Amino acid sequence: MKLPKITSLYGRIFAIFWFTMFLVILAVLALPRLDPRLTKDISPPHYSDMLQTRDRIEQEFSGGKELHSVIDEIERRSKRGNEDNKLRLYITDLDGEVQVWSRRSDFTLRMLRNFVTRVEDPLKPQQKLYGKIMLSEPFPIKLGDEDRLLYIGVKWNEPPSFLLQLFDHPFRLLLAVMLVSTPLLLWLAWALSQPARRLEKAAQRVAQGVFETDPSLEKGTSEFRQAGESFNQMVEAVNDMICRQQRLLSDISHELRSPLTRLRMAQALATRKQGESTELTRIDTEAQRLEQMIGKLLELSSMQVDNHKNREAQPLSSLWEELLTDCQFEAEQMGKVLHVSAIPERSIVCYPQLLMSALENIVRNAISYSKDEIRVDMREEAEALHIRIEDNGEGVPDEELESIFRPFYRVSTARDRHSGGTGLGLAITESAIRQHNGSVSASRSEMGGLLVEVSLPLLQS
Incomplete structure (x- = not known):
């Protein structure tokens, strides 16, 4: 049966959340039951080995040997060159009193008696871990004419000690389960954030004046x-x-x-x-x-017309270097000096003709209305280009500084009275800069004339 595909964002969150919670609850409830220190039934293969050991003891003891020597012999045979497999054998009467045991130093009588007290049904052998010894209980055995009980211990190397610590400390167990589930949750966060990041980048492109559709936005969960x-x-x-x-x-x-x-x-x-x-x-x-x-x-x-569809990355030098060189020549012909700073070696996403026209309008205005000196300074700062164009002319009255970028606005002073201008130059400049997600402002220059400051976002390197 094929499960339906979950395309809803909330559906995915809900499904993954409950799946993770299910894993956590399952681990917290199930893992402690795997603790070998709890009394459990003996597995069939292990139980079969224990019965064979019991049968060997009965058979060899019936041959007239002493019980201690029989147990020692069986332990030596079980070693087979591997200390971890060596048996520990213990025999009690039907009342649980210990009669014969092997290597008391390895397994104290106190532990054996504790284990004996847990026997509920001698006909149903079980096992329990004490330290590194897995003790199995009990196996009825016939020694001579007496019925007794055989307890068999085996060196046990599983589970690792750190698992036992988790079983002993529920908080550590919960922490371990959380560590296992964290990658799943991180993947969920990453998967959910990708559509949001694509949408964010598309919005940033629109903010920069690049009006392009993005087909990748129409993929993913239904909400995105x-x-x-x-x-x-x-x-x-x-x-x-x-x-x-x-x-x-x-x-x-x-x-x-x-x-x-x-x-x-x-x-x-x-x-x-x-x-x-x-x-x-x-x-x-x-x-x-x-x-x-x-x-x-x-x-x-x-x-x-269609400039918002035809943006391209252009180095700043290719946009304005030739333009500023021509402006310097024109200023010299008028007996004026145009100082131009170095153009930063960066690029900008723009419509070249519109942006070139914007700067040209400002610089030519400064040349026309200056007395004899104009300065153009460019610098990059915080992924933006800052341009200052100032002159030492008569300037613009403070109350009209905010109005000079309005279409068809003409300054009332001599700065514009004899120019015959249309009042559209700075309006075109302001529109072009705004379309490139930039800003432009005017103020009084320290040189005495007008200061125009332009800020444009640069192409991130």
């Missing part, structure tokens, strides 16, 4: 299998939602370009007919800004 299926469904739903949102942004940006193109054509026609005017110049300026804004939106949407 259901949780794994739900987790994979959630990842697929998030993937679909992000894709729809990104494509919507891209579609909107494309659609905005059509009326913008018609607007600029109308402005050009109006300028041709009426000539230059302040109003038409203002329309052209705002149209250019709108075109820049739409271009930024298209750039953002093109970088974000």
Whole structure:
């Protein structure tokens, strides 16, 4: 009969728990019954040997020999070169009084008398362990015209002494049983923890922006299998939602370009007919800004579409070394100095184009608004990359530091007034860093300008 397979987590725990408890209870109740120091029936082979020994004593004593000499002779024959098999023979009358015994030093009369008092039925021989001697009781024997009882002792080497200690100390016995059952419980804990660890790793990957389903989550007990299926469904739903949102942004940006193109054509026609005017110049300026804004939106949407599905491990140097070299060259052309620290020799799981654009926006802003000096410092700490970009420009008012990463937000000071920016650069940066499970913040630099700090998780080595 084939037993049904237990797939439920609670069913497995329940079954293994009760199986372990059954083993413990069975061991605690059954092992003491195996103690050879308890009075037990003699096994049939041993009983047959004892009867042969009794028959030899009767036969040789009937030949006129003294009983002591007969016992000594039988003991010598039993030795056969092995001291452990040597017999100890004891003869009593029917009342239990000891009459003949061998080697009193090995077996005291007190032990023999204690054993004799346990005899309940002389016709039903039993045995009991005393020290290292297994004493069998009693065998009726005919010596001359008298009926007597024969007790036979054999050197006994089993069980080992440590088992006897377990029998004498129930706490030690329980401890030994627990030690035997511990590997089973450890295996149970390991088996139950594996699905949880797989689920934990999958959740960590999602937290890092890697939205991938894991088929291994849908294996194991029913509870973890259901949780794994739900987790994979959630990842697929998030993937679909992000894709729809990104494509919507891209579609909107494309659609905005059509009326913008018609607007600029109308402005050009109006300028041709009426000539230059302040109003038409203002329309052209705002149209250019709108075109820049739409271009930024298209750039953002093109970088974000499906980027969560196309992550890859990249060395930090391959991401930013060439970019920072170009920025240094541009700063020199503007009469400014860009100081760049060494790039850590680590890797990061990312969408390269998006992360390169994020750092580029910050560094180019710092170059544009600095007086003559910019610093970029990179360091690794606790499996994370920390980047500091600061300049010695005019900076940003303290009350606006938290707002500069909002889309379309433009600083009220001269830092942004003459730039003609769209207010999307730092928003793109903040979005890119957040999608890589990082963080970005702004504060006032000790150099006098703006300090932007970025933190990104590194690929664990």
